[in-house]
Amino acid sequence: MTDRRAKITRLLESSRQVIDDAMLDNGAIVAANSDKPYYPREAADYRYVWPRDACFTALAAEKLGLPAAESFFRWLETKPEDFQKDRLLFSNYSTNGRIGSMGRMFQPDQMGTVLWAIHQYCHGDGKRANQFRALVDRLCDGLTAAWNKTYFLPNTVDLWEDGFRQTSSRVENNFTYSIAACSRGLFLANELWPHKLWKQTAQEMEKEVDEAYDEQRGYFLRNHGKIDDANIDASVLGLGWPFEMVEPNDERMLSTIQTIERTLVVDGGVHRYQFDYFDSEGSAWEGGGAWPVLNFWLAIVLNRAGDREKAEAYFNWVIDRVDRYLPEQLFSDFRIGISPLVWSHAMFVLAANELDIPLTS
DSSP: OHHHHHHHHHHHHHHHHHHHHHBOTTSOBOSOOTTSTTSOTTSOOOOSBOHHHHHHHHHHHHHTTOOOHHHHHHHHHHOSTTHHHHOOOBSOBOTTSOBOTTOSOBOHHHHHHHHHHHHHHTTTOHHHHGGGHHHHHHHHHHHHHHBOSSSBSSOOOOTTOOTTSOOOTTTTOEEHHHHHHHHHHHHHHHHHSOOHHHHHHHHHHHHHHHHTEETTTTEEOSEESSSOBOSOBGGGGGGTTTSOSSOTTSHHHHHHHHHHHHHHEETTEEOSBTTOOOOSOSSOOOOOOBOHHHHHHHHHHHHHTTOHHHHHHHHHHHHTTOSSOOOSOBOSSSOOOSSSOHHHHHHHHHHHHHTTOOSOO
């Protein structure tokens, strides 16, 4: 126990360093700063801005006493290529705002996550949030324009950004995590500044989230439409937290968690989804590892569902297997993948805060 406490303290120190190093002078927050001496040559380069990851990182930074959110939101308002024209955010961006390595893949959850993060940062205070009003308007107007009552008109990609698993207007399907993020973001924006269309669109998306629960199978589908994707996916944890579309102790959420544990947890580590082979190595995909982000995510949801003991077990599983830096994935062999991944450190901080672990000595 003493050793684990020491490791948590060490990880909090390194998280502060990794997160601070990810915060660039122009306001961008990168997913991994490969310029730093602690970043190994064997690890893939993730020195790009994913708005979703950056939002979690910005909020974790604030909890560590590192001011990051305001400068990042200002970067987001002005820098991303074609954002002012298209009112859509794509997968990732170079630090100067050019569309990044993933190209123009539309990931709507990133827009919903930004809206959620602004509301979190401003504590729901419309006066404080007013400095970001232009950004909020653009995000909400872009989402409502792309939405067609029950699905997005443009093809969308989920947070795992597997381009071959795009939604289609022909199938009228949605990634459940994505529309949960967008629905909550629009609801929160409407709380700040009431807007009939934002609220209506949020309600339409909320209905699609509810319909993604499969009563017969007993879990939320990762993708629902005219054709369903029944492969189990840990991303639906986002319905419980941070987007609070379903109470963590709701029977549907508890049943979904049990299904995730049965199917995606291997020796205590949470994997992304069934048949996931992505390992970030860049040569062949020999099989995905466990994601610390998801262990911490599950810990937060379980704690809010009232299962503190199991929440701590998932949290500690990661702590017991790392030293100073948190990777994207933990493997049982020699693979490195991305290390350190800033999002992993951010989720560690947010989970530690959830479990009432002091973030400063």
